[in-house]
Amino acid sequence: MEPKVGIIMGSQSDWPTMKAAADILDQLGIPYETKIVSAHRTPDRLWDYGRGAARRGLKAIIAGAGGAAHLPGMMASKTRVPVIGVPVQTRALSGVDSLYSIVQMPRGFPVATMAIGAAGAANGGLMAAAILANEDAALAERLDAWRADLSASIPDEPVDE
Numbered sequence: 516m517e518p519k520v521g522i523i524m525g526s527q528s529d530w531p532t533m534k535a536a537a538d539i540l541d542q543l544g545i546p547y548e549t550k551i552v553s554a555h556r557t558p559d560r561l562w563d564y565g566r567g568a569a570r571r572g573l574k575a576i577i578a579g580a581g582g583a584a585h586l587p588g589m590m591a592s593k594t595r596v597p598v599i600g601v602p603v604q605t606r607a608l609s610g611v612d613s614l615y616s617i618v619q620m621p622r623g624f625p626v627a628t629m630a631i632g633a634a635g636a637a638n639g640g641l642m643a644a645a646i647l648a649n650e651d652a653a654l655a656e657r658l659d660a661w662r663a664d665l666s667a668s669i670p671d672e673p674v675d676e
């Protein structure tokens with residue numbers, strides 16, 4: 516099946532975080548691709564990916580990067596496909612650097628910025644699913660069921676662990 520979502524990341528080292536987005540897309544049966552695309556180390560790859568994204572039928576791009584995390588913003592500058600940014604947690608500054616690099620986009624080129632780390636990556640997957648569900652009734656049902664299951668898994672009261 517042709518990918519509907521692109522999961523891109525600046526480095527192999529981002530994959531343990533970004534895998535949380537892939538896991539969600541797997542659970543919801545959404546076809547996706549994964550690529551290493553670095554704003555700094557492979558800028559030509561970034562340009563080519565952004566130029567072809569809409570034509571190839573991608574409906575959302577989940578872009579994770581850490582530190583000077585320019586990948587999501589640069590991708591948003593190259594394609595109108597919605598870009599969901601995931602700030603990867605860094606060792607030096609705990610991902611606050613990544614968050615600030617991604618979230619403060621200038622007017623005109625938005626990046627939907629998630630939380631720092633794996634929770635943000637998972638939410639990136641859910642955000643992409645929600646975008647696709649607007650035009651896909653079967654997926655909308657699966658997403659509603661996923662959300663209901665999560666709610667049902669939350670206990671009423673805390674227990675001693």
Ligand code: RP5
Pocket residue numbers: 524525526527528529553579580581582583603
């Ligand atoms: C960024 O630099 C990547 O997104 C990664 O989070 C960070 C560190 O990359 P590596 O030095 O681990 O390859 O471009």
